[in-house]
Amino acid sequence: MTIEIKTATLQPIRNTFANIERRFGDKPASRYQEATYDLQGEANFHYRPLWQPQYELNDKSRTKIKMNDWYDLKDPRQFYYGTYVQQRAKHQEATETNYSFFEKRGLAEHLSEEVKSYLLTYLIPLRHVEHTANLNNMYGCAFGYGTAITQALLYNAMDRLGNAQYLSRIGLLLDGNSAESLTTAKQEWLKNPVWQPMRALCEEMTTVEDWFEVFIAQDLVVDTLIFNLFYSQLDEKLASMGARDIALLTEFMQVWNKDSSRWLDSVLKTVASESEDNSALLGEWVQRWRKKTLEALKPVVASMLDNSDALSIADASLEERLTKIGITY
Amino acid sequence: MVAKKLNLKDKYRALTRDLDWDYDYSDRKKAFPYEEFEGIKITDWSKWEDPFRLTMDAYWKYQAEKEKKLYAIFDAFSQNNGHLNVTDARYVNAIKVFLTGVSPLEYQAFQGYAHVGRQFGGAGARVACQMQSIDELRHVQTQVHAMSHYNKFFDGFQDWTHMHDRVWYLSVPKSFFDDARSAGPFEFLIAISFSFEYVLTNLLFVPFMSGAAHNGDMATCTFGFSAQSDEARHMTLGLEIIKFLLEQHEDNVPIVQKWIDKWFWRGTRLLAIVAMMMDYMLPNKVMSWKEAWEVYFEDAGGALFKDLARYGIRMPKFVETTAKEKEHISHQAWWIFYTHGHAAGFHTWIPSDEELDWLSEKYPDTFDKYYRPRWELAKEMEARGERFYTKALPQLCTTCQIPMGFTEMDNPTQIAYRSSDYEGEKYHFCSDGCKHIFDQEPEKYVQSWLPVHQIYQGNCGGANVEEVLRDYYKMNLGEDNMDFKGSSDEKRWNEWKRKGVA
Numbered sequence: 073m074t075i076e077i078k079t080a081t082l083q084p085i086r087n088t089f090a091n092i093e094r095r096f097g098d099k100p101a102s103r104y105q106e107a108t109y110d111l112q113g114e115a116n117f118h119y120r121p122l123w124q125p126q127y128e129l130n131d132k133s134r135t136k137i138k139m140n141d142w143y144d145l146k147d148p149r150q151f152y153y154g155t156y157v158q159q160r161a162k163h164q165e166a167t168e169t170n171y172s173f174f175e176k177r178g179l180a181e182h183l184s185e186e187v188k189s190y191l192l193t194y195l196i197p198l199r200h201v202e203h204t205a206n207l208n209n210m211y212g213c214a215f216g217y218g219t220a221i222t223q224a225l226l227y228n229a230m231d232r233l234g235n236a237q238y239l240s241r242i243g244l245l246l247d248g249n250s251a252e253s254l255t256t257a258k259q260e261w262l263k264n265p266v267w268q269p270m271r272a273l274c275e276e277m278t279t280v281e282d283w284f285e286v287f288i289a290q291d292l293v294v295d296t297l298i299f300n301l302f303y304s305q306l307d308e309k310l311a312s313m314g315a316r317d318i319a320l321l322t323e324f325m326q327v328w329n330k331d332s333s334r335w336l337d338s339v340l341k342t343v344a345s346e347s348e349d350n351s352a353l354l355g356e357w358v359q360r361w362r363k364k365t366l367e368a369l370k371p372v373v374a375s376m377l378d379n380s381d382a383l384s385i386a387d388a389s390l391e392e393r394l395t396k397i398g399i400t401y
Numbered sequence: 402m403v404a405k406k407l408n409l410k411d412k413y414r415a416l417t418r419d420l421d422w423d424y425d426y427s428d429r430k431k432a433f434p435y436e437e438f439e440g441i442k443i444t445d446w447s448k449w450e451d452p453f454r455l456t457m458d459a460y461w462k463y464q465a466e467k468e469k470k471l472y473a474i475f476d477a478f479s480q481n482n483g484h485l486n487v488t489d490a491r492y493v494n495a496i497k498v499f500l501t502g503v504s505p506l507e508y509q510a511f512q513g514y515a516h517v518g519r520q521f522g523g524a525g526a527r528v529a530c531q532m533q534s535i536d537e538l539r540h541v542q543t544q545v546h547a548m549s550h551y552n553k554f555f556d557g558f559q560d561w562t563h564m565h566d567r568v569w570y571l572s573v574p575k576s577f578f579d580d581a582r583s584a585g586p587f588e589f590l591i592a593i594s595f596s597f598e599y600v601l602t603n604l605l606f607v608p609f610m611s612g613a614a615h616n617g618d619m620a621t622c623t624f625g626f627s628a629q630s631d632e633a634r635h636m637t638l639g640l641e642i643i644k645f646l647l648e649q650h651e652d653n654v655p656i657v658q659k660w661i662d663k664w665f666w667r668g669t670r671l672l673a674i675v676a677m678m679m680d681y682m683l684p685n686k687v688m689s690w691k692e693a694w695e696v697y698f699e700d701a702g703g704a705l706f707k708d709l710a711r712y713g714i715r716m717p718k719f720v721e722t723t724a725k726e727k728e729h730i731s732h733q734a735w736w737i738f739y740t741h742g743h744a745a746g747f748h749t750w751i752p753s754d755e756e757l758d759w760l761s762e763k764y765p766d767t768f769d770k771y772y773r774p775r776w777e778l779a780k781e782m783e784a785r786g787e788r789f790y791t792k793a794l795p796q797l798c799t800t801c802q803i804p805m806g807f808t809e810m811d812n813p814t815q816i817a818y819r820s821s822d823y824e825g826e827k828y829h830f831c832s833d834g835c836k837h838i839f840d841q842e843p844e845k846y847v848q849s850w851l852p853v854h855q856i857y858q859g860n861c862g863g864a865n866v867e868e869v870l871r872d873y874y875k876m877n878l879g880e881d882n883m884d885f886k887g888s889s890d891e892k893r894w895n896e897w898k899r900k901g902v903a
């Protein structure tokens with residue numbers, strides 16, 4: 073039985089959940105708010121984790137960063153699961169069009185052997201960097217505090233798996249779905265001396281304990297440098313080699329990076345402006361990982377790009393970003 | 402030479418586990434440090450069979466389609482005041498229990514799968530767990546959004562997350578998931594993916610979702626059905642983990658058996674809440690708890706364990722007890738809540754005469770003999786204006802944290818008490834199953850945050866129960882608690898009826 077009624081006759085007894093009302097006052101709340109604030113358990117944990125008895129299950133002290141309220145790290149994109157997947161679905165639909173266009177037109181056949189080997193040596197191995205980013209964002213998701221940041225880290229982690237899969241599909245487009253190119257690119261990653269310092273850095277990041285340090289190393293330092301070098305500078309280089317079409321296949325990563333940067337910058341700005349201590353820690357971590365990453369990228373960049381300033385151009389883009397966020401040291 | 406095209410299985414592997422590599426520069430054990438301490442032996446992660454194959458692009462696409470439909474229904478539900486279509490306002494108490502007791506577990510599942518989705522050394526298993534993690538986040542968030550409208554018209558929903566961390570009976574589900582998450586990664590998967598999602602999930606979700614369908618609750622029904630295809634994936638993960646562990650090494654068998662014993666019992670205790678919901682809280686009944694247990698555990702579970710026998714796995718310990726408990730548990734649980742209804746965040750009530758008759762019919766061997774007389778007495782007292790509430794705080798079982806109200810199954814008039822001594826202290830249990838679990842890991846369970854102990858120790862703010870409920874639990878006293886009769890929920894409902902809207 074369905075009844076037609078006039079909504080005006082029904083007066084709600086409250087506008088939203090009590091925790092949301094305590095935070096924002098007695099007024100209607102957004103779906104992002106109701107699906108984010110205070111969702112994570114805060115008190116009265118029953119047992120210490122067997123795997124980390126020094127901490128509670130949910131524990132703020134898994135990082136040295138201190139926030140008065142971890143829910144200050146809200147997502148400017150207002151992503152909760154529903155909005156997140158719908159946004160990405162739109163995005164993947166456009167990407168799918170690009171990939172099938174590339175395939176249907178047989179664009180892979182127009183690529184010179186030189187370009188193909190370039191892609192196998194420099195672009196496709198990035199799938200392993202994306203895989204590292206997946207691990208590192210999952211790490212923050214599992215050990216971070218408060219749904220505001222942990223859900224965004226999960227979305228980021230899944231995005232990185234998606235990026236890795238799109239990069240792999242570029243390989244599959246080149247080798248007619250045999251995965252030979254993935255095998256070759258993996259050998260580059262594992263054996264080519266120019267990649268080894270970067271691989272070592274990736275391995276090292278997954279052993280760092282403080283989840284916020286991992287977050288800074290990966291999502292701020294490594295990603296800013298990598299995106300500049302590979303999706304901007306390498307992109308130009310490929311265009312100059314007559315392989316402008318590759319941009320069709322990396323557009324997802326380009327758009328993704330923009331979207332993700334908006335979130336990252338906003339979160340880090342909030343953390344940096346919370347306290348001097350936070351700001352100093354961020355500075356310390358950035359300094360450490362910037363130096364390491366520049367060092368690690370040196371050989372691969374030197375062999376990939378002719379421009380001897382390539383690395384300093386990427387570093388300048390990082391510097392610009394740090395200034396925007398407010399991280400200094 | 403033209404290389405061979407990948408088949409689907411290998412293609413998925415290329416897009417997932419092949420992204421990982423053997424470390425040469427850092428110690429891989431430092432990156433994945435929790436794989437060994439439980440004693441589980443993994444000799445070869447490459448033997449992991451992907452339980453489902455879903456690349457991210459497909460995941461985004463399918464899930465977005467589901468979300469679009471789901472939120473369209475939520476929007477229509479609130480625009481049309483869908484809450485007016487439920488059978489009667491007593492029903493809504495079932496979903497108060499769901500939001501405060503179950504939705505936070507979806508959240509903990511999101512966290513637990515995120516943890517193992519980072520920590521397993523096998524990339525195939527990691528990816529499957531990551532996908533479950535994000536699904537579980539979906540579940541908690543869609544549940545909050547479904548309940549958001551009810552919260553605007555009924556009491557008892559408003560502080561669900563605050564309550565979950567504190568309220569005495571909510572420590573039953575909370576401690577269940579805290580227990581699983583604080584365990585090692587393999588135990589977590591046996592606990593949640595196998596014992597819960599695979600063996601027992603139908604006893605949680607089917608009752609709530611069909612309960613919703615039978616009682617006109619479109620919002621709950623819709624998120625439930627929308628989550629079903631996620632759950633199907635989760636169940637395949639449950640089956641894969643058990644096969645994988647058992648096939649990896651024979652030394653894993655006794656460890657896995659120990660976990661199955663523990664989590665089966667812990668699961669049945671958690672389901673006591675569902676049992677009372679089915680038999681007492683649904684105005685339109687789906688089936689009795691006893692019937693549900695027979696169909697979803699005894700028949701389905703029986704076949705599963707027959708299948709696992711070839712690995713040397715037997716039925717869980719104490720399964721014989723559950724065959725007796727199915728006759729009693731729902732009645733005893735609802736009685737506990739009825740008598741502590743002043744301290745519960747939802748309403749309780751005496752079953753109507755037709756409902757009493759239904760219970761007599763469904764439980765011919767026990768209801769009239771043991772339980773109906775209690776309700777008849779309660780009815781008399783209520784008619785005299787002496788609605789009965791137990792003032793004393795109950796003693797809780799140290800393991801499952803349910804008040805000690807369950808009886809000996811061979812003598813349903815005798816409350817069951819078990820105890821163990823550990824380091825000079827005495828610990829109490831509701832059953833052999835709970836005592837056994839404690840005795841296996843006393844150093845874990847002595848840590849239990851037992852709400853009643855905590856109140857007595859002054860850790861819950863108030864000097865008396867009323868202050869604890871009001872200040873520490875943040876209940877709206879006189880609104881959220883007490884009998885359904887005379888509640889604001891009831892008054893509003895009758896008002897809507899009088900106006901002809903409900």
Ligand SMILES: [Fe+2]
Binds near residue numbers: 536537540
């Ligand atoms: Fe779930």
Ligand SMILES: [Fe+2]
Binds near residue numbers: 631
């Ligand atoms: Fe699930």
Ligand SMILES: [Zn+2]
Binds near residue numbers: 670799801
């Ligand atoms: Zn117990």
